[in-house]
Amino acid sequence: MEIEFRPGQLVLEIPARTEFVSLVRVVVAAAAELEPDLEHDRIDDLRVAVSEATTNAIEAHGLSGSLDRIRIQCNLADDEISVVVHDEGVGFDPASVPDLPEPESPDRLEHESGLGVHLMQMLADESEITSSEDGTDVTLVVYSSKRRRRSSST
Amino acid sequence: MWSGTVSGVQIVVHSHSEGDWTVLTVAGELDVVGAPDLRQSVMDAVKTGRHRLVLDLSGVDFIDSFGLGVLVGALKRVRLLDGDLMVIVPEPRVRRVLEVCDLDRVFTIHRSLADAMATLS
Numbered sequence: 001m002e003i004e005f006r007p008g009q010l011v012l013e014i015p016a017r018t019e020f021v022s023l024v025r026v027v028v029a030a031a032a033e034l035e036p037d038l039e040h041d042r043i044d045d046l047r048v049a050v051s052e053a054t055t056n057a058i059e060a061h062g063l064s065g066s067l068d069r070i071r072i073q074c075n076l077a078d079d080e081i082s083v084v085v086h087d088e089g090v091g092f093d094p095a096s097v098p099d100l101p102e103p104e105s106p107d108r109l110e111h112e113s114g115l116g117v118h119l120m121q122m123l124a125d126e127s128e129i130t131s132s133e134d135g136t137d138v139t140l141v142v143y144s145s146k147r148r149r150r151s152s153s154t
Numbered sequence: 155m156w157s158g159t160v161s162g163v164q165i166v167v168h169s170h171s172e173g174d175w176t177v178l179t180v181a182g183e184l185d186v187v188g189a190p191d192l193r194q195s196v197m198d199a200v201k202t203g204r205h206r207l208v209l210d211l212s213g214v215d216f217i218d219s220f221g222l223g224v225l226v227g228a229l230k231r232v233r234l235l236d237g238d239l240m241v242i243v244p245e246p247r248v249r250r251v252l253e254v255c256d257l258d259r260v261f262t263i264h265r266s267l268a269d270a271m272a273t274l275s
Contacts, residue, residue: 006163018186018187019187021185021186021187022183022185022187024172025216041172041246041247041250044247045250048216048217048218048251051185051216051218052219055185055186055218055220058186100255102255102256103256103257103259103260106258108226108260109226109229109230109233109260110230112223112224112226112227112230113217113219113223115219115222115223115255116218116219118219118254118255119218119251119254119255120221122254122255123254154262
């Protein structure tokens with residue numbers, strides 16, 4: 001794994017192996033801690049969302065047989081942290097992820113997988129998936145508490 | 155720039171009985187690395203006829219969709235065998251992940267093993 005620090009930015013490159021996912025979570029959370037106005041529960045949300053995106057990226061490389069590294073870029077701004085997880089594996093259509101049935105439905109127990117995209121969308125303030133046959137970029141943005149207050153008052 | 159290597163983090167699962175129930179006490183992170191070990195422990199319990207399970211996640215401080223998938227799979231398996239499943243989740247950050255996926259409405263969740271056992275007496 002390689003980590004590179006620049007002003008306001010941290011870039012990690014990891015081998016496409018699942019044992020690196022926990023370390024990515026630790027490093028991204030440490031970067032988020034540098035933002036003094038980011039609450040701990042929001043950092044926890046970011047940890048989960050980044051875990052999902054990184055695991056998906058590793059699986060995409062596994063499916064395509066790519067030996068390239070996964071790139072995780074954290075951008076620290078005054079009022080938000082954004083994380084871009086980039087892979088060069090087989091892409092996918094985010095619209096193909098099925099909606100979850102209601103919790104009371106017996107079919108809900110048929111969804112042992114497919115919760116990852118839902119979690120990313122629910123836990124990040126902004127999430128975007130851009131995917132093609134050349135790879136996928138997942139962008140996750142978590143706002144500072146100050147910005148969330150500003151957003152909710154407008 | 156820093157370069158290094160890392161080894162995978164595993165989970166630890168211990169099993170004991172509480173009356174008719176089998177309690178699987180889990181410690182670690184339920185992600186793509188840890189979740190398969192819990193799935194195997196659940197399958198081992200079910201295979202040996204233990205269909206009333208408590209998954210005690212008191213020692214779990216992280217869960218993502220892989221961990222959630224194992225919980226959903228466990229509930230599905232025991233229900234097929236007329237069994238039941240309770241989940242112990244004292245950690246708010248773990249509980250939040252379940253709530254975001256509405257799984258707090260699917261599972262019977264307690265904050266402690268004592269609370270869970272009290273509902274049976």
